[in-house]
Amino acid sequence: MLKKAKYxxxxxxxxxxxxxxxxxxxxxxxxxxxxxxxxxxRLNPESQQLRLDGHNFQFISIxxxxxxxxxxxxxxxxxxxxxxxxxxxNFELEIVTHxxxxxxxxxxxxxQSGDGICTQCEAEGFRQITYMLDRPDxxxxxxxxxxxxxxxxxxxxxxxxxxAAGNMEDGRHWVEWQDPFPKPSYLFALVAGDFDLLxxxxxxKSGRNVxxxxxxxxxxxDRAHWAMTALKKSMKWDEERFNLExxxxxxxxxxxxxxxxxxxxxxxxxxxxxxxxxxxxxxATDEDYLAIESVIAHEYFHNxxxxxxxxxxxxxxxxxxxxxxxRDQEFSSDTGSxxxxxxxxxxxxxxxxxxxxxxxxxxxxxxEKVIEMNNFYTVTVYEKGAEVIRMxxxxxxxxGFQAGMQRYIADHDGKAxxxxxxxxxxxQANNIELKQFxxxxxxxxxxxxxxxxxxxxxxxxxxxKIAQSTAPTADQMEKVNLHIPVKIALYDENGIEQCLxxxxxxxxxxxxxTQQEQTFEFQNIYTRPVPALLCDFSAxxxxxxxxxxxxxxxxxxxxxxxxxxxxxAQMLFNAELRRNLTNYQQGQELDxxxxxxxxxxxxxxxxxxxxxxxxxxxTLPKETEFAELFKTIDPEGIYAVCEFMQRYIAENLKDxxxxxxxxxxxxxYQVTEQDIALRGLRNLCLNYLAYTNLGNNLVNKHYTYAxxxxxxxxALKAATQAQLPCxxxxxxxxxxxxxxxxxxxxxxxxxxxxRPEENTLAHVQQLMEHPSFNFNNPNRLRAxxxxxxxxxxxxxxxADGSGYxxxxxxxxxxxxxxxxxxxxxxxxxxxxSRFDPQRQTLMKRALVRLSETDNLSKDLxxxxxxxxx
Ligand code: B3K
Ligand code: ZN
Numbered sequence: 012m013l014k015k016a017k018y019x020x021x022x023x024x025x026x027x028x029x030x031x032x033x034x035x036x037x038x039x040x041x042x043x044x045x046x047x048x049x050x051x052x053r054l055n056p057e058s059q060q061l062r063l064d065g066h067n068f069q070f071i072s073i074x075x076x077x078x079x080x081x082x083x084x085x086x087x088x089x090x091x092x093x094x095x096x097x098x099x100x101n102f103e104l105e106i107v108t109h110x111x112x113x114x115x116x117x118x119x120x121x122x123q124s125g126d127g128i129c130t131q132c133e134a135e136g137f138r139q140i141t142y143m144l145d146r147p148d149x150x151x152x153x154x155x156x157x158x159x160x161x162x163x164x165x166x167x168x169x170x171x172x173x174x175a176a177g178n179m180e181d182g183r184h185w186v187e188w189q190d191p192f193p194k195p196s197y198l199f200a201l202v203a204g205d206f207d208l209l210x211x212x213x214x215x216k217s218g219r220n221v222x223x224x225x226x227x228x229x230x231x232x233d234r235a236h237w238a239m240t241a242l243k244k245s246m247k248w249d250e251e252r253f254n255l256e257x258x259x260x261x262x263x264x265x266x267x268x269x270x271x272x273x274x275x276x277x278x279x280x281x282x283x284x285x286x287x288x289x290x291x292x293x294x295a296t297d298e299d300y301l302a303i304e305s306v307i308a309h310e311y312f313h314n315x316x317x318x319x320x321x322x323x324x325x326x327x328x329x330x331x332x333x334x335x336x337x338r339d340q341e342f343s344s345d346t347g348s349x350x351x352x353x354x355x356x357x358x359x360x361x362x363x364x365x366x367x368x369x370x371x372x373x374x375x376x377x378x379e380k381v382i383e384m385n386n387f388y389t390v391t392v393y394e395k396g397a398e399v400i401r402m403x404x405x406x407x408x409x410x411g412f413q414a415g416m417q418r419y420i421a422d423h424d425g426k427a428x429x430x431x432x433x434x435x436x437x438x439q440a441n442n443i444e445l446k447q448f449x450x451x452x453x454x455x456x457x458x459x460x461x462x463x464x465x466x467x468x469x470x471x472x473x474x475x476k477i478a479q480s481t482a483p484t485a486d487q488m489e490k491v492n493l494h495i496p497v498k499i500a501l502y503d504e505n506g507i508e509q510c511l512x513x514x515x516x517x518x519x520x521x522x523x524x525t526q527q528e529q530t531f532e533f534q535n536i537y538t539r540p541v542p543a544l545l546c547d548f549s550a551x552x553x554x555x556x557x558x559x560x561x562x563x564x565x566x567x568x569x570x571x572x573x574x575x576x577x578x579x580a581q582m583l584f585n586a587e588l589r590r591n592l593t594n595y596q597q598g599q600e601l602d603x604x605x606x607x608x609x610x611x612x613x614x615x616x617x618x619x620x621x622x623x624x625x626x627x628x629x630t631l632p633k634e635t636e637f638a639e640l641f642k643t644i645d646p647e648g649i650y651a652v653c654e655f656m657q658r659y660i661a662e663n664l665k666d667x668x669x670x671x672x673x674x675x676x677x678x679x680y681q682v683t684e685q686d687i688a689l690r691g692l693r694n695l696c697l698n699y700l701a702y703t704n705l706g707n708n709l710v711n712k713h714y715t716y717a718x719x720x721x722x723x724x725x726a727l728k729a730a731t732q733a734q735l736p737c738x739x740x741x742x743x744x745x746x747x748x749x750x751x752x753x754x755x756x757x758x759x760x761x762x763x764x765x766r767p768e769e770n771t772l773a774h775v776q777q778l779m780e781h782p783s784f785n786f787n788n789p790n791r792l793r794a795x796x797x798x799x800x801x802x803x804x805x806x807x808x809x810a811d812g813s814g815y816x817x818x819x820x821x822x823x824x825x826x827x828x829x830x831x832x833x834x835x836x837x838x839x840x841x842x843x844s845r846f847d848p849q850r851q852t853l854m855k856r857a858l859v860r861l862s863e864t865d866n867l868s869k870d871l872x873x874x875x876x877x878x879x880x
Contacts, residue, residue: 026058038159040113065142124269127204137196200277276313333396350573498549501540506569622688694725701729757794764798812853830868841878
């Protein structure tokens with residue numbers, strides 16, 4: 012494989028395009044024959060070389076306008092046709108290739124999943140099927156004929172509408188599909204297999220009937236209903252909030268077990284990781300239910316933001332992903348709790364995206380340089396991308412933002428667009444200019460706001476001085492000032508909100524920070540206020556303001572903005588952790604502030620006011636979250652202090668936890684906002700109580716009486732994390748019950764991988780031999796290996812480097828079988844600079860070893876090269 016970087020600045024529009032393509036698949040897991048007949052059009056009359064992308068198949072033949080064609084050059088990843096003697100503008104190419112889906116463990120292109128066959132083409136998988144102009148700005152109309160054995164593959168699916176079908180005498184059958192909407196090759200999909208089918212329908216607001224089909228493995232029909240409900244809910248919501256209606260007469264979703272990511276938005280035929288489809292109360296947790304709903308929504312929303320308007324080139328990925336994440340977040344917030352959604356999204360952004368910004372992989376939401384595109388489906392492109400869209404929404408308001416959306420869709424429907432096009436649409440619809448705001452697309456790194464304040468008792472004025480800075484990142488040394496919306500509120504000591512005003516006029520709660528440093532003044536403020544900064548987390552930045560404990564407790568108690576209340580609690584925990592970590596490192600006693608404990612107990616006592624918020628406030632940050640507070644991470648220290656804090660709060664609020672635990676009564680399992688919140692709080696209480704002398708009995712009982720996965724898993728988690736005597740017996744019981752079900756076993760694998768015991772690595776290695784484990788299944792790998800390497804800070808970073816050696820072995824194997832998954836799992840290793848010199852040496856040694864492998868994939872190469880630079 013060539014490992015050459017591509018640069019955004021080098022974009023050139025294509026010299027040729029494809030208008031129509033007719034694909035014929037003679038499907039067989041051992042040998043599939045693909046005949047692709049495409050209508051090409053020369054866009055640049057000067058151009059005589061046509062370079063097509065393609066690799067990993069057996070190339071059989073090529074014809075031009077029906078004649079065998081010989082004037083080409085072939086290399087590892089392309090076929091270049093010499094068209095010197097072809098003088099027409101339009102011509103037809105017919106290309107035959109042979110593929111072997113059964114051995115395609117990379118899960119890109121055409122591959123076998125279980126007993127079925129399916130495709131994954133984004134970003135550049137189509138070129139593993141046939142030679143093609145495999146780039147998103149080439150949009151063609153697809154017709155697809157699939158022929159396969161009828162008993163093994165009763166369902167043959169592709170994009171668009173089913174236009175013909177028939178049986179053959181040899182036991183095979185065929186189906187022909189046609190997609191009326193021109194699309195890039197990455198949205199092509201094909202599925203063949205035997206499934207249970209859940210059917211439903213949706214009537215769009217203009218009265219069109221859309222049939223909805225959800226395909227799951229045989230026997231799983233009872234686990235498909237939630238996803239179907241979510242789909243209909245998404246379709247309705249997109250009509251109401253974004254005025255966007257579905258366009259085809261059929262929408263299909265297929266759940267498969269072998270899948271590299273969450274799901275894929277192929278036009279009219281979404282393919283999903285079964286993890287994001289299948290749910291019933293026994294197998295799925297509340298969290299799973301909500302995740303399914305949001306992924307179903309996300310893929311559905313892509314129909315407009317991604318499919319109807321697609322990306323010009325892959326550097327523009329955030330155009331569709333950032334926007335679609337924003338849309339799915341808004342969907343979840345409109346249909347569930349806005350505050351809890353916001354808090355969870357911010358938690359994720361702060362831990363995972365901020366960490367990426369501080370890593371060798373740091374990149375702007377619109378990257379400048381890419382070797383392997385699959386490496387850029389990142390939290391930066393997705394989640395930070397969504398934050399950038401959210402800031403636009405904050406600046407323009409819902410009305411202005413929606414006007415911009417309508418404009419964007421109207422101007423670019425059926426075309427491939429850029430991030431710039433999106434901003435221009437927002438500008439034009441709102442008659443403003445967003446020159447400085449654009450920098451969010453080109454600057455990487457997490458900005459930091461340093462806030463100081465000054466209260467003038469005499470004149471009753473209050474000043475906030477806000478300075479911005481962004482530290483240099485691995486990819487970009489020089490940073491510029493950004494346009495940062497800072498949403499604020501001021502409270503007096505009694506928690507009364509103060510009016511924001513100056514010179515007799517009310518001021519907006521959103522401050523526009525555009526310069527390196529700005530001072531904002533508020534008048535008629537009669538006591539020194541407590542500032543609530545970054546309400547709703549109005550910008551993806553770090554905040555540095557010297558809050559006192561007292562101020563934070565005021566915000567925790569009184570702030571109207573739920574995000575601020577939660578964030579105040581986070582800051583209190585962070586301060587306790589920092590202080591205690593120093594104590595720990597100096598061999599001193601650990602302690603916990605009484606004031607904070609009292610404040611937490613008050614929150615818990617008043618849980619009826621807001622059950623969900625109470626739970627998030629009382630949830631201690633995970634070790635991996637705490638780790639992000641430090642430049643150099645101390646895995647043992649962080650674990651020790653976390654454990655101490657958990658135990659301390661548990662011991663000291665034991666009675667209250669028990670009272671709350673007993674007070675909460677739930678009927679039979681239902682997925683409603685209220686019940687999810689109640690279960691969440693009850694399980695939080697259980698989790699704390701597990702660290703007290705009541706733990707073993709209570710957890711055991713909780714597990715035994717649980718009638719749903721949320722409760723069973725909470726008990727199991729409490730037992731393993733608190734290392735209760737009952738844990739082995741409960742783990743065995745769970746295993747016995749669920750060993751036939753990979754998705755459920757993933758939860759069990761992760762629990763074991765994140766156990767705090769000393770010998771966890773040995774245990775993980777043993778589990779890789781477990782009958783329910785399968786090295787070729789990305790879900791299993793992520794659950795067990797990912798669980799250990801990414802979520803067990805102490806276990807993975809044991810000082811002797813055994814964790815690093817283990818991951819290296821796994822990566823060497825995965826480099827061959829599934830480079831995409833390898834590239835996700837290598838992340839903890841490339842972040843060596845965040846650890847002490849001894850660990851750094853060991854981690855670098857592992858990377859050097861990997862770098863010396865023959866056939867190192869582009870995916871791993873790109874990350875290792877950046878890390879070792
Ligand atoms: N667009 C796909 C992700 C494709 C990843 C390719 N490596 C799913 C999504 O974001 O909706
Ligand atoms: Zn997406």
